[in-house]
Amino acid sequence: MRRVQEGAMTANALQYMPGFGNDFESEALPGALPQGQNSPQRCPYGLYAEQLSGTAFTAPRGRNERSWCYRIRPSVRHVGRFQPIDVSHWKSAPNIFPEVTSLGQYRWNPVPHGEGDTDWITGMRTVTTAGDVNTQTGMASHIYLVTQSMVDSYFYSADGELLVVPQQGTLRFCTELGVLDVAPGEIAVLPRGLVYRVEVIEGPCRGFVCENYGQQFDLPDRGPIGANCMANPRDFKTPVAAFEDRDAPSTVTLKWCGQFHRSEIGHSPLDVVAWHGNYAPYKYDLSTYSPVGAILFDHPDPSIFTVLTARSEVEGTANIDFVLFRERWLVAENSFRPPWYHKNVMSELMGNIYGEYDAKPDGFGPGAMSLHNCMLPHGPDQAAFEKASTGELVPHKLDNTMSFMFETRFPQHLTQWAANEAPIQPDYADVWSGLEKKFDGTIDPG
Numbered sequence: 029m030r031r032v033q034e035g036a037m038t039a040n041a042l043q044y045m046p047g048f049g050n051d052f053e054s055e056a057l058p059g060a061l062p063q064g065q066n067s068p069q070r071c072p073y074g075l076y077a078e079q080l081s082g083t084a085f086t087a088p089r090g091r092n093e094r095s096w097c098y099r100i101r102p103s104v105r106h107v108g109r110f111q112p113i114d115v116s117h118w119k120s121a122p123n124i125f126p127e128v129t130s131l132g133q134y135r136w137n138p139v140p141h142g143e144g145d146t147d148w149i150t151g152m153r154t155v156t157t158a159g160d161v162n163t164q165t166g167m168a169s170h171i172y173l174v175t176q177s178m179v180d181s182y183f184y185s186a187d188g189e190l191l192v193v194p195q196q197g198t199l200r201f202c203t204e205l206g207v208l209d210v211a212p213g214e215i216a217v218l219p220r221g222l223v224y225r226v227e228v229i230e231g232p233c234r235g236f237v238c239e240n241y242g243q244q245f246d247l248p249d250r251g252p253i254g255a256n257c258m259a260n261p262r263d264f265k266t267p268v269a270a271f272e273d274r275d276a277p278s279t280v281t282l283k284w285c286g287q288f289h290r291s292e293i294g295h296s297p298l299d300v301v302a303w304h305g306n307y308a309p310y311k312y313d314l315s316t317y318s319p320v321g322a323i324l325f326d327h328p329d330p331s332i333f334t335v336l337t338a339r340s341e342v343e344g345t346a347n348i349d350f351v352l353f354r355e356r357w358l359v360a361e362n363s364f365r366p367p368w369y370h371k372n373v374m375s376e377l378m379g380n381i382y383g384e385y386d387a388k389p390d391g392f393g394p395g396a397m398s399l400h401n402c403m404l405p406h407g408p409d410q411a412a413f414e415k416a417s418t419g420e421l422v423p424h425k426l427d428n429t430m431s432f433m434f435e436t437r438f439p440q441h442l443t444q445w446a447a448n449e450a451p452i453q454p455d456y457a458d459v460w461s462g463l464e465k466k467f468d469g470t471i472d473p474g
């Protein structure tokens with residue numbers, strides 16, 4: 029299906045500028061962007077100048093993010109009186125209930141689409157929450173089930189940026205700063221405070237979302253890997269300016285400290301004609317991720333596959349890491365090649381975008397997700413262990429595989445929906461029950 033709003037922002041749309049965190053500039057009308065200063069006495073075309081601050085004014089230069097927007101109306105005209113609304117399935121941390129047990133290893137089958145149509149707001153289903161939205165720490169993980177475009181309806185979140193990982197269908201994000209189309213195999217990041225409308229280009233659409241309450245996602249340092257590989261900055265794409273000058277009864281929904289409010293206005297808020305700065309949405313093609321790994325022996329920590337990291341105040345301890353397990357060669361000698369068994373102070377939520385994940389060949393197909401919570405042991409299932417322990421260690425290509433992990437320093441708490449309504453696999457922990465004792469103390473290794 030294709031449901032795109034009539035008269036939508038099309039001029040200049042679907043062009044992208046390369047680079048991660050660049051100081052971009054773009055104008056949808058010639059001369060709309062003031063040169064040499066941010067706030068002239070009168071802006072070109074009668075536009076209003078407005079700054080969108082993604083970090084504190086005084087954040088260090090390397091972390092400071094803001095954009096200057098030149099728009100038909102200032103944002104204060106894009107909100108009216110807010111009325112609270114109920115968005116029943118989109119939860120925020122803390123969201124902890126004594127009757128919901130989050131302690132454990134969990135896995136869910138792909139969540140099916142329901143009976144009626146759902147859009148970006150009504151189709152969001154929170155799986156886990158971690159940290160505290162009020163203190164801007166932690167995250168929430170969601171599944172989105174979207175069949176319907178938003179029409180004269182707009183959304184923004186003051187609670188965090190959204191990392192979107194499509195698994196099915198193509199979405200279009202018409203944002204204040206431009207238009208992004210995002211399909212499976214790509215991700216998109218929508219900054220905190222950015223207003224947008226979500227349209228279905230090819231549906232139905234399903235995917236995963238990491239709502240990051242903390243500092244923005246950034247590229248991880250590469251250390252001794254050097255200046256290349258992993259995610260390269262030029263493969264991140266930020267849209268060029270696009271706007272709509274549209275007068276029509278419209279609604280703006282705002283998520284703020286976990287609560288939803290709606291405001292009615294008489295026009296589209298997507299009216300930024302020109303902008304410059306480094307606080308902007310972007311997308312990234314996961315097939316451009318260049319994995320680095322073991323080329324002689326052993327299995328490196330999964331952090332070697334980090335695409336984006338959202339830092340915390342503790343050095344080396346991420347609020348969230350977004351980690352990608354994609355196609356790659358396995359060549360390690362005399363090594364157990366899948367992930368090792370372990371317990372982790374970090375909490376790991378995984379999802380499968382397509383193909384088969386090597387540590388869990390069964391039960392974790394495309395659209396499925398799993399949770400291995402803080403200090404809960406996990407690792408390869410019995411079939412994966414036996415295969416990897418006895419197989420011939422020739423070079424082997426892991427093909428047709430793309431899974432990811434949202435890994436956070438905070439325990440992840442299940443929502444009531446995830447525990448009781450989502451298609452949870454009640455016997456998931458049994459995948460390890462066949463791991464028998466192999467120990468024989470009478471065998472002399474020498």
Ligand SMILES: [Fe+2]
Nearest residue numbers: 372376400406
């Ligand atoms: Fe793990």
